[in-house]
Amino acid sequence: MIELEGLTKRYGEKVAVDRLTFAVRPGIVTGFLGPNGAGKSTTMRMILGLDHPTAGDVRIDGTHYRQLKDPLTYIGALLDAKAVHGGRSAWNHLLCLAQSNGVPASRVAEVLDVVGLTAVARKKAKGFSYGMGQRLGIAAALLGDPRILMFDEPVNGLDPEGIHWIRNLMKSLAAQGRTVFVSSHLMSEMALTADHLVVIGQGRLLADTSMADFIRTNARSYVRVRTPQRERLLDVLHEAGITVVEAGGEALEVEGGKAERIGELAAQYGLVLHELSPQQASLEEAFMQLTAESVEYHAHAGPGPAPQDWGAGWKGA
Amino acid sequence: MSTHQPPMPQAPAPAPDWQAAPGGPYPGYTSPIPVVRTHLGHALASEWTKIKSVRSTMWTLGVFVLLVVGIGLLSGALVEANSDSESLSGENPLSFGFFGLLLGSICIITLGVLTTASEYGTGMIRTTMTACPSRARVLAAKSIVFFTVAFVFALATSGLVAMVHASMLESTGARTPTGSEWFKATVGISLYIALLGLLSLLIGSVIRHSAGAITIMIGVLLAPLVLALFMFTESLSAVRDALLEYSIPNQMSVFYSNSLSESGPSGWDPLWIMLGVTAAVFAGAYALLQSRDV
Numbered sequence: 069m070i071e072l073e074g075l076t077k078r079y080g081e082k083v084a085v086d087r088l089t090f091a092v093r094p095g096i097v098t099g100f101l102g103p104n105g106a107g108k109s110t111t112m113r114m115i116l117g118l119d120h121p122t123a124g125d126v127r128i129d130g131t132h133y134r135q136l137k138d139p140l141t142y143i144g145a146l147l148d149a150k151a152v153h154g155g156r157s158a159w160n161h162l163l164c165l166a167q168s169n170g171v172p173a174s175r176v177a178e179v180l181d182v183v184g185l186t187a188v189a190r191k192k193a194k195g196f197s198y199g200m201g202q203r204l205g206i207a208a209a210l211l212g213d214p215r216i217l218m219f220d221e222p223v224n225g226l227d228p229e230g231i232h233w234i235r236n237l238m239k240s241l242a243a244q245g246r247t248v249f250v251s252s253h254l255m256s257e258m259a260l261t262a263d264h265l266v267v268i269g270q271g272r273l274l275a276d277t278s279m280a281d282f283i284r285t286n287a288r289s290y291v292r293v294r295t296p297q298r299e300r301l302l303d304v305l306h307e308a309g310i311t312v313v314e315a316g317g318e319a320l321e322v323e324g325g326k327a328e329r330i331g332e333l334a335a336q337y338g339l340v341l342h343e344l345s346p347q348q349a350s351l352e353e354a355f356m357q358l359t360a361e362s363v364e365y366h367a368h369a370g371p372g373p374a375p376q377d378w379g380a381g382w383k384g385a
Numbered sequence: 386m387s388t389h390q391p392p393m394p395q396a397p398a399p400a401p402d403w404q405a406a407p408g409g410p411y412p413g414y415t416s417p418i419p420v421v422r423t424h425l426g427h428a429l430a431s432e433w434t435k436i437k438s439v440r441s442t443m444w445t446l447g448v449f450v451l452l453v454v455g456i457g458l459l460s461g462a463l464v465e466a467n468s469d470s471e472s473l474s475g476e477n478p479l480s481f482g483f484f485g486l487l488l489g490s491i492c493i494i495t496l497g498v499l500t501t502a503s504e505y506g507t508g509m510i511r512t513t514m515t516a517c518p519s520r521a522r523v524l525a526a527k528s529i530v531f532f533t534v535a536f537v538f539a540l541a542t543s544g545l546v547a548m549v550h551a552s553m554l555e556s557t558g559a560r561t562p563t564g565s566e567w568f569k570a571t572v573g574i575s576l577y578i579a580l581l582g583l584l585s586l587l588i589g590s591v592i593r594h595s596a597g598a599i600t601i602m603i604g605v606l607l608a609p610l611v612l613a614l615f616m617f618t619e620s621l622s623a624v625r626d627a628l629l630e631y632s633i634p635n636q637m638s639v640f641y642s643n644s645l646s647e648s649g650p651s652g653w654d655p656l657w658i659m660l661g662v663t664a665a666v667f668a669g670a671y672a673l674l675q676s677r678d679v
Binding site: 069094095113116117118119120129130133134135136137138139140141145147148150151152153154155156157160163164165167168169170171172175208212213214215216244245246247 | 411412413414415416417418420421422423427428430431432434435438439440441503504507508509510511512513514515516517518519676678679
């Protein structure tokens with residue numbers, strides 16, 4: 069269990085983390101979501117006692133991180149894959165961490181095997197690809213077999229197979245009763261792994277909800293229908309008591325997931341359908357809506373010339 | 386090498402057949418790994434693994450041995466070749482070990498700085514501080530391990546050179562060194578060089594940047610002497626004398642009773658001065674480490 073209470077970090081005038089209060093519970097994967105620069109990494113560094121909070125408090129199972137005597141058996145963290153001395157081999161990197169916490173050296177071989185780096189254990193870390201560095205960081209996090217695991221953007225730089233692997237890893241760790249706290253800026257990634265969701269933007273808490281609730285409130289499902297006999301279909305659907313939202317162009321959007329029923333009605337009345345597809349408004353959209361006001365780094369389209377005008381001056385010449 | 390892809394494990398962490406301890410205010414997973422209450426010894430073991438597992442340690446110490454022994458033997462041979470049986474009469478034959486140790490101290494400075502600053506350069510420091518949240522313990526462990534390594538290497542090389550010089554220069558009329566001269570030319574100078582390295586380690590922790598910290602330490606080592614050499618005017622003579630007397634090379638030569646001047650530090654003074662400076666910088670480095678974000 070990780071408990072934050074009014075956690076705040078200020079760098080001069082800029083507030084990186086603003087009065088965050090929430091708890092990360094054991095047994096589930098908690099997603100920590102926010103756009104770039106929202107304060108996710110700063111929050112994680114404060115949890116680990118690397119950065120001092122300006123105000124507020126954060127405790128690991130009731131204790132401050134700085135007071136933990138054997139932190140690696142308590143909490144394992146992957147902050148960034150580059151937190152390794154490139155000249156040291158994967159084996160020695162993990163060995164010196166194990167020694168500092170009294171973890172048996174036999175665990176080094178075990179975690180290297182878990183992340184699949186056994187073959188390169190004696191190679192220097194600077195020769196590792198980004199994905200291998202990420203695996204080494206995960207091995208370090210698992211080293212003490214900790215109750216709590218924290219991953220900062222773990223899928224960054226991994227290939228699809230690696231992403232799949234880490235998703236399953238996080239789920240199985242949570243299933244063993246561990247607390248799993250994982251940050252991401254990709255809603256779609258979280259939708260596949262997280263059971264609970266904490267969303268922040270510009271350092272402030274925007275949502276602290278279960279994934280199922282978030283999907284229920286934010287993901288609208290509907291059926292998209294296109295037909296050349298628009299008016300007749302509207303009548304038929306109205307008679308059947310089905311609500312229709314007119315979308316732009318010739319498409320109709322029908323609330324709820326009733327594609328079969330619409331198809332049957334169309335067949336019954338001999339209507340031609342060009343499209344009949346169940347749709348789900350993406351969680352990514354819902355997330356962007358939620359964080360729209362707090363995104364720090366916008367890509368600006370204006371006030372310069374619109375993209376299609378680029379090079380127009382040359383064409384005229 | 387970087388394109389090598391490790392085999393993909395099919396199953397993630399094997400689930401230990403261990404039941405979570407029921408009750409307690411914080412339920413959840415309980416590891417079968419026995420919990421150890423860590424102490425400084427764990428941090429020392431960790432730092433020892435770190436210092437011996439990077440190649441830069443081997444390089445800097447290798448060059449140190451080469452410089453101290455090589456230049457030591459070379460200067461001994463040169464002195465012997467250009468002397469008759471009277472030319473060194475009454476002199477201390479151990480004093481020719483100075484040249485090698487002066488140049489070798491640059492290696493110790495470099496290794497000291499790298500011990501701390503390279504962790505900031507690579508980001509390793511975040512991993513270190515996560516594994517050992519007590520910053521005092523990290524700094525103490527690094528200091529003890531480095532100081533021991535530096536002292537052992539300095540003692541072994543300076544001792545070897547001193548023994549060779551003592552026997553080599555007997556024929557030139559040099560006197561037999563006293564026990565206290567032997568002690569100062571081996572243990573004394575080695576303690577001084579190891580402290581100089583420890584000072585570099587602390588500066589590395591303060592500056593957090595290898596090149597910057599090494600530059601500062603080389604400046605501390607050489608600048609006062611070089612500046613003093615060009616202070617010709619009489620009105621600067623007091624400053625010049627102070628710079629000369631307290632420059633690190635001159636203080637090192639005090640261990641061989643070969644000072645540039647009659648006044649200034651003598652006997653064991655250089656060691657006490659270095660000890661005081663290092664202790665003060667240690668306190669400063671510790672305070673900064675406690676208050677700064679990693």
